[in-house]
Amino acid sequence: MRKIIYLVLAFVTISGYCQKAKGFELGYVSSISGSVIQDKNFYLLTAIQNDKAVSQLLENNVVLKTIFKKQQQAIGSKLKSCKDSLSCLITDYLFKEKDILSIDEELLILMKDEKALQDFVKNNLRPSGKYENFKNSTDTELLLKAWQVCTVGMNRIMKVYGLGEAPQYAKMDSVSYDVQSEFYKGSVFMWSDFLHNKKPKENALFFQESLDFSLALMYMNHRDEVERYEPLEEKENKKAIAHIKQINFDAFDYASVLILGNGPENYQDRLSAIGKLNLQLGVLEYEAKKAPLIIVSGGHAHPFRATYCEAIEMKKELMNVHHIPEENILIDPFARHTTTNLRNATRLMIAYQMPLDKKSIVVTNSSHSNYVGNANFNARCMEELGYLPAVILKRLNSTAIEFLPNVESLHQNPIDPLDP
Structure with a gap:
């Protein structure tokens, strides 16, 4: 098998989702x-x-x-x-x-x-x-x-x-x-x-x-979906990571705007009609200066063995159509389900040392947003992951909900080997 050696980020640990991220024990090597x-x-x-x-x-x-x-x-x-x-x-x-x-x-x-x-x-x-x-x-x-x-x-x-x-x-x-x-x-x-x-x-x-x-x-x-685009910190997320170090998060109400993908059901379209709508909705929140960063989440999920990666195509659309600077966009190109949209976004926040005590916004179309804000979503997270990847908070409007990341999101899940 081909060997892909990649830089493993030094994950951080926190005693709870309401505390700031801090490094693991000095000298720990993954x-x-x-x-x-x-x-x-x-x-x-x-x-x-x-x-x-x-x-x-x-x-x-x-x-x-x-x-x-x-x-x-x-x-x-x-x-x-x-x-x-x-x-x-x-x-x-x-x-x-x-x-x-x-x-x-x-x-x-x-x-x-x-x-x-x-x-x-x-x-x-x-x-x-x-x-x-x-x-x-x-x-x-x-x-x-x-x-x-x-x-x-x-x-x-x-x-x-x-x-x-x-x-x-x-x-x-x-x-x-x-x-x-x-x-x-x-x-x-x-x-x-x-x-x-x-x-x-x-x-x-x-x-x-x-x-x-x-x-x-x-x-x-x-x-091999789980290894594509790695190492993210040296490729798609490199510019945003450098920019994060310069951001004054205290100047914003939220740490990020997480936009959920909605994959096409054919092999020709790079983004679905609803996927493009999700981007429009997320851009509105970003342009209102609620957060300094956009996170787009979605992998090669739809259709079966999809050619295009939702997050990659969402990033392109944000840059080319909405003129969002690349340094303000983080991507999660692995998530295949709503549960892992939130989990993987949390992993990025932890890995890139964003403030974990600061709320973010999850944005998607109204139908999908209703599901994210429903108790059934928490039940599904517990059933499939064994924990809640994020704490869902107040609804802002029909398409945007506040959430706080949860450190348990670091936990591996090989039951879903394409995005563990």
């Missing part, structure tokens, strides 16, 4: 691998790979080594015996309940006895913010919960992009091919054979076979 998709979905696994003491500890553990070798042997056997049955092959890549429990028990023991693992959680996982929704857990609980998130995420990828099961949003996020076709079956078997037999093995970590296979399935299906 872990990166050669895969942006891996880092954004499975930070725990990247961090383990990058920590020599922890990776060696886990590789040499008898229980974890046994699980790894047993899986290797099973996959090797299935490559010979399964012929063209994907379910027969993939079942041995999936994490079984029995093995999950064994891994949990072993990690629990190691957390009691091994300082290297204790320090890893305390000095890496916790300050990373990648599992911020578990911040009130003990270090041991945080590690086990983070591992569970990764397990569920890998299993979901393998079921959706290997077996063709329906994802959370089937119309947008499904497998790219007919999983019953001989072409796809052959492709998966050949990729599996390549990954399983490539030498030398980079490591013998208990999750490595399943992780490599999961990433390969996303790569095969051209599902």
Whole structure:
């Protein structure tokens, strides 16, 4: 797979959404691998790979080594015996309940006895913010919960992009091919054979076979949305980030105007009719000098495997039609749902050290705005994310609502691997 090394921003942490952002512990360095998709979905696994003491500890553990070798042997056997049955092959890549429990028990023991693992959680996982929704857990609980998130995420990828099961949003996020076709079956078997037999093995970590296979399935299906446009801070958002440092936010009522995308349902239009209306509505708020920045949010969501990115096209429209300076526009080119529109905008605010105690405005058409301001939206956030990415406040008019960002938005969600 092609390697994309990108600069990971030093995320900031706050004790609550009403306090100003401040830096993580001095000296903290975020872990990166050669895969942006891996880092954004499975930070725990990247961090383990990058920590020599922890990776060696886990590789040499008898229980974890046994699980790894047993899986290797099973996959090797299935490559010979399964012929063209994907379910027969993939079942041995999936994490079984029995093995999950064994891994949990072993990690629990190691957390009691091994300082290297204790320090890893305390000095890496916790300050990373990648599992911020578990911040009130003990270090041991945080590690086990983070591992569970990764397990569920890998299993979901393998079921959706290997077996063709329906994802959370089937119309947008499904497998790219007919999983019953001989072409796809052959492709998966050949990729599996390549990954399983490539030498030398980079490591013998208990999750490595399943992780490599999961990433390969996303790569095969051209599902690289999460890594496109990275690093944002060196590309699309570079000018705005430089400008943020010069902004006196106290001179404005709001920190930003977040404009939600509305993707076209065909492959010709760059923006939909409603998407263009959303921009007009957002520009009105911006030109009233309510905020110094516009954030546009929307990825390659509509139609299926869309050619155009909503946020990229929204930025172009703002610059070319409405003459908004590029330095006043931030983009989130990844969001695929309303829940992640607000979550990803919050992540940008945190990453770029905007004042988190200052309200922003979310702008969209009246129908969509009614949904954002409805209790059902909060319920959906809790169901799909496990937290509220923002605190919805007062409605200003039929298309604009105040909100405050919530730090839990840093939490990774590999259940939605195209925008975790």
